[in-house]
Amino acid sequence: MTHKRATLAQVAAQAGVSMATVSKVLNGRDDVAAATRIRVQAVIDEVGYEAPGRRREAPAGPRLIDFVCEELDSDYALEVLRGVVEAASEIDVDIVVSQARTDRVDSGAWARRLADAGRTGMVLITSRMTVAELAEFRRLGMPVVVVDPFSPIDEGFVSVGSTNWAGGRAATDHLADLGHRRIAYIGGPEIAECHVARLHGYLASLRAHGIEPRADYVIPGTFHTESGVAGMAALMDLEEPPTAIFAASDSIAVGVFEEAARRGLRIPEDLSVIGFDGTALGLRTIPPLTTVAQPLRDIGHAALRLVLEQSRDGLLDSHHMELATTLVPRASTDVPARG
Incomplete structure (x- = not known):
């Protein structure tokens, strides 16, 4: 029997391997034993699993990525957005900027609307979305990258931040x-x-x-x-x-x-x-x-790249990326005053 919406976790459990191993098989990696590859592929064929990025037909024209943030006037979010836009301008990707809404009653409807509109994926900077809400995007096969998530997210989601x-x-x-x-x-x-x-x-x-x-x-x-x-x-x-x-x-x-x-x-x-x-x-x-x-602009570059990699290849080997921070000494710090 074929299941239209089999998950990667189900494939891994049925094949008796990790989700990372299933991902490697899907991506054609050569660091998987032949017997394991055959077993995993058999389960994939049996349950009809498709990598998330391949479940929706690619829309005609430029790819569209949503950039969703909590505060549009935040210096932090604006720097990340600059990085996303810089990277997008080089690879024929258009960015749609929107603000995370607190009055959204049905997050599933929102996710379906974006998916139906042909969005390639989403870069998200907000503390207002729960793991359950993010799961709706995953169910629809829409890649999401969370920038510096407020709360822990499981390995089914991708995030990028700093050290x-x-x-x-x-x-x-x-x-x-x-x-x-x-x-x-x-x-x-x-x-x-x-x-x-x-x-x-x-x-x-x-x-x-x-x-x-x-x-x-x-x-x-x-x-x-x-x-x-x-x-x-x-x-x-x-x-x-x-x-x-x-x-x-x-x-x-x-x-x-x-x-x-x-x-x-x-x-x-x-x-x-x-x-x-x-x-x-x-x-x-x-x-x-x-x-x-x-490195906020670099974080923006990385977030866009991770969205696009998911849309092409499905689940990534690494689900969290950290970029190094740098101390910038200026005039607001000095030795303590005597006494």
Whole structure:
């Protein structure tokens, strides 16, 4: 009996192999034993499995990729979009930009509409879509790449981001190497994977420098300016405020600058501040912001490439790609003031 919508997991289970092995057989890889290849191919033929990218006929004309983000005015999202557009302009791909909606009642209808419109795939930057919602796109054979996902996603989905743990470690190492011992961290939502990774990098650096972490120096929030204002206010009201702050995004760092100005504190003379992202925001602060730069345009390039690879070949061997971050020292960090 042929099943029209057999899944890769079903093929793997029936053949007694991993999903990665099934993917290799589908992609014609030569690193699979002949007997295993024959067994897997037999199951594929029996259940009628087709790789996701091959289930829909390719539309006539240029390929269309949807770029969906939560905030259209976000410096972070705009940099990733620039990377997607740069890559698309070289390979006859058109980009459709839209904003993730919070009032979407039927995500399945949305997925079907995009699939019926002949979209090749989607690059997604949002915390508002669940794994169940993403699964509807997979069921329809529409490739999706999630940029820096907020929550863990299973191996059936593809994501791309940066080395958040290493970036958090580098940011804190920079402050500790300058001589700071009272280093605070203002982060994003506690459920966000990137926040958790940056926080763990921060904690690892403190311990490596012999600095005891303090619970009152760790303040989660959002990746927005308002969170930097509120976090900075809470830290400065402590009996022993920090001499340096690692802000988990450049937007948070801008909020720290704003609250510091209200309190008459000078940066970096009274307080060193380092951000994370490497967006243009860091060049507009006074003084310019030291930051850990993510290769956001390269992330956009990679996201588009991964969408297109899925549309051609089905499931990929690797489901998550991390690009290296870079410390960018500027004038917002210095040695701590004496006393």
